[in-house]
Amino acid sequence: MYEEYKPIKSMKEVPDQLRKLRREFIRYQQAELIYSLSHKKLLELASDAGALYRFDSTVLINREIFDAYLERFHEPATSKYREGEKK
Numbered sequence: 001m002y003e004e005y006k007p008i009k010s011m012k013e014v015p016d017q018l019r020k021l022r023r024e025f026i027r028y029q030q031a032e033l034i035y036s037l038s039h040k041k042l043l044e045l046a047s048d049a050g051a052l053y054r055f056d057s058t059v060l061i062n063r064e065i066f067d068a069y070l071e072r073f074h075e076p077a078t079s080k081y082r083e084g085e086k087k
Contacts, residue, residue, distance in 0.1 A: 025053065025060040035070075045069065 026034070031042055046052050046061045049069030053060040 022063065024064060025062055028059050028061060031061050031063075031066075 028039065028042060028046075031037075031046070032039060035042060037045070043052070043059075046066055049066050051062040051065035051069065053062065
């Protein structure tokens with residue numbers, strides 16, 4: 001019975017495995033829900049990122065490319081205290 005259980009994996013291995021399970025390509029309708037963006041803005045950003053794949057009447061977005069592009073817009077956290085003020 002105890003032989004059925006597998007050892008706990010390191011915390012670093014779990015996100016790596018989740019990344020592999022995540023779909024690499026998604027349709028724009030799915031991307032609208034995932035990223036909470038309007039259709040027009042999503043297609044504009046995905047096009048700028050070079051993450052669009054069009055064939056026949058299907059449009060796919062490469063999530064890895066799109067996520068990397070979105071990271072360019074990440075703003076670092078700012079302190080809620082102004083300089084010179086104490087906590």
